[in-house]
Amino acid sequence: MKSNKLIILFNNTQKLETEHQDTVLSFAEIVTKIKNRSILKLFFKYKTSVMKVYKFESIPWPLINAIILRFVSRGKCYVEDDAGQRYPITLAMICKLAANAIKDFLNRKKLIKETIADISELLAHSKQKQLEKVDLSRKSIYLRTDMWFGVTAGGSVGHIAGVLNNLDRFTSKSIFFTTDNIPTVREDIETQLVLPKRRFRDFKELAPIYYNYPFHDHVRNALNHVEVAFIYQRFSSNNYAGVKLAKALNVPFVLEYNGSEVWISKNWGGSKLNYEDIALQIEELNLNYADVVVVVSKPMRDELIERGIAPGKILVNPNGVDPDQYSPSIDGALIRKKYGYENKIVLGFIGTFGMWHGAEILAEAFGKLMLEHPGLQQVVRLLMIGDGVTMDQVKDSLNRSDTMKYSTLTGIVPQRKGPEYLAACDILVSPHVPNKDGTPFFGSPTKLFEYMAMGKGIVASDLDQIGEVLEHGKTAFMVKPGDVESLKDGLIKLIEDSGLRNELGANARQQALDNHTWLNHTQKIVNKVIDVHS
Numbered sequence: 001m002k003s004n005k006l007i008i009l010f011n012n013t014q015k016l017e018t019e020h021q022d023t024v025l026s027f028a029e030i031v032t033k034i035k036n037r038s039i040l041k042l043f044f045k046y047k048t049s050v051m052k053v054y055k056f057e058s059i060p061w062p063l064i065n066a067i068i069l070r071f072v073s074r075g076k077c078y079v080e081d082d083a084g085q086r087y088p089i090t091l092a093m094i095c096k097l098a099a100n101a102i103k104d105f106l107n108r109k110k111l112i113k114e115t116i117a118d119i120s121e122l123l124a125h126s127k128q129k130q131l132e133k134v135d136l137s138r139k140s141i142y143l144r145t146d147m148w149f150g151v152t153a154g155g156s157v158g159h160i161a162g163v164l165n166n167l168d169r170f171t172s173k174s175i176f177f178t179t180d181n182i183p184t185v186r187e188d189i190e191t192q193l194v195l196p197k198r199r200f201r202d203f204k205e206l207a208p209i210y211y212n213y214p215f216h217d218h219v220r221n222a223l224n225h226v227e228v229a230f231i232y233q234r235f236s237s238n239n240y241a242g243v244k245l246a247k248a249l250n251v252p253f254v255l256e257y258n259g260s261e262v263w264i265s266k267n268w269g270g271s272k273l274n275y276e277d278i279a280l281q282i283e284e285l286n287l288n289y290a291d292v293v294v295v296v297s298k299p300m301r302d303e304l305i306e307r308g309i310a311p312g313k314i315l316v317n318p319n320g321v322d323p324d325q326y327s328p329s330i331d332g333a334l335i336r337k338k339y340g341y342e343n344k345i346v347l348g349f350i351g352t353f354g355m356w357h358g359a360e361i362l363a364e365a366f367g368k369l370m371l372e373h374p375g376l377q378q379v380v381r382l383l384m385i386g387d388g389v390t391m392d393q394v395k396d397s398l399n400r401s402d403t404m405k406y407s408t409l410t411g412i413v414p415q416r417k418g419p420e421y422l423a424a425c426d427i428l429v430s431p432h433v434p435n436k437d438g439t440p441f442f443g444s445p446t447k448l449f450e451y452m453a454m455g456k457g458i459v460a461s462d463l464d465q466i467g468e469v470l471e472h473g474k475t476a477f478m479v480k481p482g483d484v485e486s487l488k489d490g491l492i493k494l495i496e497d498s499g500l501r502n503e504l505g506a507n508a509r510q511q512a513l514d515n516h517t518w519l520n521h522t523q524k525i526v527n528k529v530i531d532v533h534s
Contacts, residue, residue, distance in 0.1 A: 006046040049073035054150030063097040101202040138229035140171040144178040155446035162518030170526040183415040208238040237261035255290035296444030320521040321449035328455035332423030348425025353388025358431035360393040365487040367401025382407040430460035433482040455509035457501030459490040475508040
């Protein structure tokens with residue numbers, strides 16, 4: 001029987017009702033098929049093809065995607081967003097998209113030229129700007145300019161909500177300008193969506209460069225009669241709208257810097273940026289213009305100092321947690337019942353399965369644990385919450401050791417449900433691995449502080465900040481980073497000693513309350529702004 005329908009999921013958060021003949025592929029799988037040319041085998045194979053997206057504006061490479069949808073379908077093909085709106089892919093639409101792509105291609109040099117001129121002007125202004133003393137009776141402005149859409153969980157969600165939900169404890173009300181709604185942000189915070197335009201969407205790196213202009217114009221108009229205390233921006237690739245706004249309003253600019261996008265592309269993205277030079281210039285502009293640069297770790301501070309950023313304006317501020325949202329009082333019984341784990345010892349992991357998370361190391365350690373200690377097969381289970389780039393490695397490892405039957409891979413769980421899933425666990429694992437290029441691990445895992453606040457026993461890699469926050473034998477059992485045997489031994493230790501689990505959990509919870517709440521994190525930011533401008 002021929003397949004009835006091909007469904008392409010642009011992200012993996014959509015809930016689907018499919019028939020048994022339907023084929024469901026992720027966007028990442030389509031990209032792989034294009035690279036190895038196996039996409040040709042799908043041409044005209046399906047009666048209908050559909051790409052499910054969060055928002056129509058969120059689609060990169062619209063021309064290529066439209067062509068793929070058209071040629072894999074013998075009949076209807078369309079894009080459908082989460083609101084149920086359908087956009088049929090017709091020859092007329094493809095021609096229109098092609099005309100837009102050609103127009104953008106011809107205008108790319110003009111865009112780059114204008115951007116370089118913009119950067120030069122702003123850098124010159126950064127050397128002569130004079131700001132008045134910061135006025136906290138005014139509103140704080142938070143900018144989120146990432147070109148990621150439909151993100152429902154993860155460290156970025158926790159960080160954005162953690163800071164934004166607490167800013168108005170120290171300033172007047174906050175205004176949130178964002179490319180997308182972010183879960184767990186307080187509903188009473190004024191939020192304005194600034195969706196990207198369709199210009200340059202066929203060019204991954206040029207789209208965010210162009211977005212600087214409409215985003216700046218929207219926010220500038222919205223703040224026309226608003227008294228602003230400072231601009232706070234979560235840095236994103238090729239964006240400097242926060243710099244332009246701070247200059248226009250003559251207010252302090254606070255930059256949250258979570259790492260070089262150029263480095264990330266090379267080391268975790270697998271390829272060099274096409275416009276690496278301009279990406280670096282935009283990074284340098286943001287870092288030099290900022291009055292305060294907030295980083296989550298000492299290695300990140302050291303990197304910036306090496307790049308010539310003034311040490312006095314850098315604030316090392318590890319991530320945090322909402323101790324009311326993540327708490328030992330949360331009941332995980334329904335989750336345990338859902339998976340049949342009522343009388344089991346559950347090992348838990350939550351994350352976006354990034355290259356640095358070590359999820360595949362945990363899977364391998366769990367496999368060895370269950371094979372070498374068969375008596376644990378009746379009482380121990382693995383609960384891995386989330387999804388991401390290393391999920392295939394995790395599945396392969398569990399299948400090789402034949403321990404998938406003792407494991408549950410939940411997929412992405414909404415941020416609001418995360419605490420309930422963690423509450424279903426007895427031991428929480430943070431198996432982070434070193435950077436492959438030998439540079440220091442510069443992360444500050446949000447999951448680490450969420451684990452601590454849950455009051456559970458923790459097994460964690462003794463890696464840079466993780467080893468600084470946690471103390472072996474007091475708040476966690478620390479293991480050698482990236483070492484399967486060491487991780488396996490740590491798991492056994494806490495599986496066999498419930499008293500130690502409880503002691504470590506209680507100590508970790510208290511440390512989170514004392515030092516690592518989002519309120520405390522945000523207060524440090526505001527204090528740094530005051531200090532710089534006193």
